Amino acid sequence: MEGFLPLTWVIFWYAASAPFIVYGVWRLKKIIREYPESKPMLAVAGAFAFVLSSLKIPSVTGSCSHPTGTGFGAIIFGPAVTSVMSVIVLLYQALLLAHGGITTLGANIFSMGIVGPFAAYLVYKVLRNIAGFNITVFAAAALGDMATYVTTSVQLALAFPAPVGGVLRSFIGFSGIFAVTQLPLAIIEGLVTMLLFTYLFELKPDVFRIFHIEDKATSMEA
Amino acid sequence: MSELRKLTLIVVILVAIIGLLTAFVPNMIGITPQWGGADAAAVSKIGEIIEYKPWILPLWEPPSGEIETFLFSLQAAIGAGIIGYIAGLYTGRKEKKRDRI
Numbered sequence: 001m002e003g004f005l006p007l008t009w010v011i012f013w014y015a016a017s018a019p020f021i022v023y024g025v026w027r028l029k030k031i032i033r034e035y036p037e038s039k040p041m042l043a044v045a046g047a048f049a050f051v052l053s054s055l056k057i058p059s060v061t062g063s064c065s066h067p068t069g070t071g072f073g074a075i076i077f078g079p080a081v082t083s084v085m086s087v088i089v090l091l092y093q094a095l096l097l098a099h100g101g102i103t104t105l106g107a108n109i110f111s112m113g114i115v116g117p118f119a120a121y122l123v124y125k126v127l128r129n130i131a132g133f134n135i136t137v138f139a140a141a142a143l144g145d146m147a148t149y150v151t152t153s154v155q156l157a158l159a160f161p162a163p164v165g166g167v168l169r170s171f172i173g174f175s176g177i178f179a180v181t182q183l184p185l186a187i188i189e190g191l192v193t194m195l196l197f198t199y200l201f202e203l204k205p206d207v208f209r210i211f212h213i214e215d216k217a218t219s220m221e222a
Numbered sequence: 223m224s225e226l227r228k229l230t231l232i233v234v235i236l237v238a239i240i241g242l243l244t245a246f247v248p249n250m251i252g253i254t255p256q257w258g259g260a261d262a263a264a265v266s267k268i269g270e271i272i273e274y275k276p277w278i279l280p281l282w283e284p285p286s287g288e289i290e291t292f293l294f295s296l297q298a299a300i301g302a303g304i305i306g307y308i309a310g311l312y313t314g315r316k317e318k319k320r321d322r323i
Binding site (some may be wrong): 006178 | 225226229230233236237240243244245247251253254255256257258259260261262263264265267268270271272274276277278279280281282283284290293294295297299300301302303304305308309311312313316321
């Protein structure tokens with residue numbers, strides 16, 4: 001959507017995203033320095049966002065969209081680190097695929113790299129003591145995905161308020177496209193994230209434990 | 223059957239069901255699916271609200287649909303390769319550890 005965001009909003013979203021990226025880079029460096037053994041898992045988190053955001057999946061609205069893959073990294077490493085990963089994904093798609101754009105990069109970092117991962121992280125924190133491990137990861141990833149596209153709808157509504165009904169009216173219109181299209185995709189993202197999470201946890205629980213992720217069922221057995 | 227296998231089976235079945243539903247739902251709710259991008263739908267929505275021309279064009283666009291498909295596939299392949307490599311690495315290490323014991 002290159003060039004579709006008016007200049008003031010381009011600047012606004014760049015400015016809003018910048019501090020998170022700076023903090024995310026700092027966090028990322030800290031993790032690599034203090035826990036170098038977690039590097040492969042960082043690569044998996046980045047790669048997962050890379051794969052999932054390349055898959056344009058048809059949806060119930062008759063349109064196609066793609067998942068974000070940011071929930072996985074957000075749960076393990078926190079949302080700010082995932083923000084940095086999303087920049088890589090968004091730059092690849094903006095520069096090589098004309099998907100997204102450089103003018104919309106700030107807005108896209110905010111929705112995919114900040115709000116989505118923060119939502120996933122929050123859902124994980126709230127649910128992990130109430131619900132089972134798998135359900136928690138599923139819900140975190142799925143709701144993080146939804147949050148990204150709801151944010152996109154808000155961003156477009158703010159930039160293009162309807163002449164009658166204003167921002168709210170536009171938001172309903174845009175979320176009718178983005179959020180509804182995203183519903184089945186978010187469920188798929190939740191399911192796949194849950195599977196990868198459980199799989200890697202079984203293979204390499206010590207890396208997860210560094211970041212205080214303990215599968216209750218497993219720790220009870222031990 | 224191990225927990226992981228059970229979970230894999232559940233995920234595959236659920237994703238397949240969602241995939242099948244997607245094929246039929248649009249017609250059932252009275253939409254003729256075009257299967258275009260949600261982005262394109264949003265652009266036409268902007269057109270309904272206000273007459274708006276993008277003020278800048280992408281620096282570079284894939285010259286054809288084939289090349290676009292290639293670049294999207296490349297993106298997926300790079301990501302899947304990394305995940306597969308590391309999952310394999312961890313599996314190997316785990317097996318080695320088990321052999322020693």
